[in-house]
Amino acid sequence: DQQVKQNSPSLSVQEGRISILNCDYTNSMFDYFLWYKKYPAEGPTFLISISSIKDKNEDGRFTVFLNKSAKHLSLHIVPSQPGDSAVYFCAAPTPGRGNQFYFGTGTSLTVIP
Amino acid sequence: DTAVSQTPKYLVTQMGNDKSIKCEQNLGHDTMYWYKQDSKKFLKIMFSYNNKELIINETVPNRFSPKSPDKAHLNLHINSLELGDSAVYFCASSQEGGLAVWETQYFGPGTRLLVL
Numbered sequence: 396d397q398q399v400k401q402n403s404p405s406l407s408v409q410e411g412r413i414s415i416l417n418c419d420y421t422n423s424m425f426d427y428f429l430w431y432k433k434y435p436a437e438g439p440t441f442l443i444s445i446s447s448i449k450d451k452n453e454d455g456r457f458t459v460f461l462n463k464s465a466k467h468l469s470l471h472i473v474p475s476q477p478g479d480s481a482v483y484f485c486a487a488p489t490p491g492r493g494n495q496f497y498f499g500t501g502t503s504l505t506v507i508p
Numbered sequence: 509d510t511a512v513s514q515t516p517k518y519l520v521t522q523m524g525n526d527k528s529i530k531c532e533q534n535l536g537h538d539t540m541y542w543y544k545q546d547s548k549k550f551l552k553i554m555f556s557y558n559n560k561e562l563i564i565n566e567t568v569p570n571r572f573s574p575k576s577p578d579k580a581h582l583n584l585h586i587n588s589l590e591l592g593d594s595a596v597y598f599c600a601s602s603q604e605g606g607l608a609v610w611e612t613q614y615f616g617p618g619t620r621l622l623v624l
Contacts, residue, residue, distance in 0.1 A: 397550070429610055438512070438598050438615025439551070484551065488610055495565065496610065498551035 398422045401499035414472040418485035425487040433482045475506045514616040529584045529619045531599030540582035541600040
């Protein structure tokens with residue numbers, strides 16, 4: 396029951412360039428999405444979110460884009476820094492009773508100095 | 509000053525044993541969670557719990573049971589461990605109320621369980 400998918404398990408980017416991490420979802424009822432960042436031996440930490448009433452949300456170097464018709468969202472990191480190297484998960488709760496919370500399988504980002 | 513802590517970090521045990529993983533949060537949050545990350549890296553919510561309601565993901569076997577001695581703790585008990593229970597288990601906590609639940613969700617570092 397993989398309702399949130401991240402098809403790229405890994406991504407390498409040069410420092411200073413743009414990192415683009417992609418996420419697709421299948422449940423058209425999702426109306427809110429989040430990105431989490433995870434370092435080794437730590438739990439995920441919340442990074443940025445977007446509501447389905449928007450198509451873009453920006454927070455400093457991080458921007459999330461949502462394309463509802465394509466059921467696709469992406470996280471852009473500009474400029475990428477070595478400290479951004481981590482695993483990034485997209486996630487979505489079920490609307491209403493939010494006890495169901497779906498994570499993607501994650502994309503491991505490596506930013507090369 | 510750890511916000512959400514879990515013990516132990518690593519747990520290796522035999523099939524059929526009963527084990528517990530402890531979780532504590534010092535954030536004053538009302539809601540706590542257990543997640544399981546399997547070998548394919550899927551992170552799935554198992555339980556969410558506050559002092560009012562326990563919500564169980566229907567796919568979780570009843571060998572798994574959360575126990576909350578107080579608001580700051582949510583321990584996970586697993587009976588009759590099976591090979592397929594091998595995974596990383598994350599505890600989390602959050603504030604109550606709307607979408608802030610997910611944005612204020614803090615995770616522990618995870619407990620790596622290996623069942624032999």
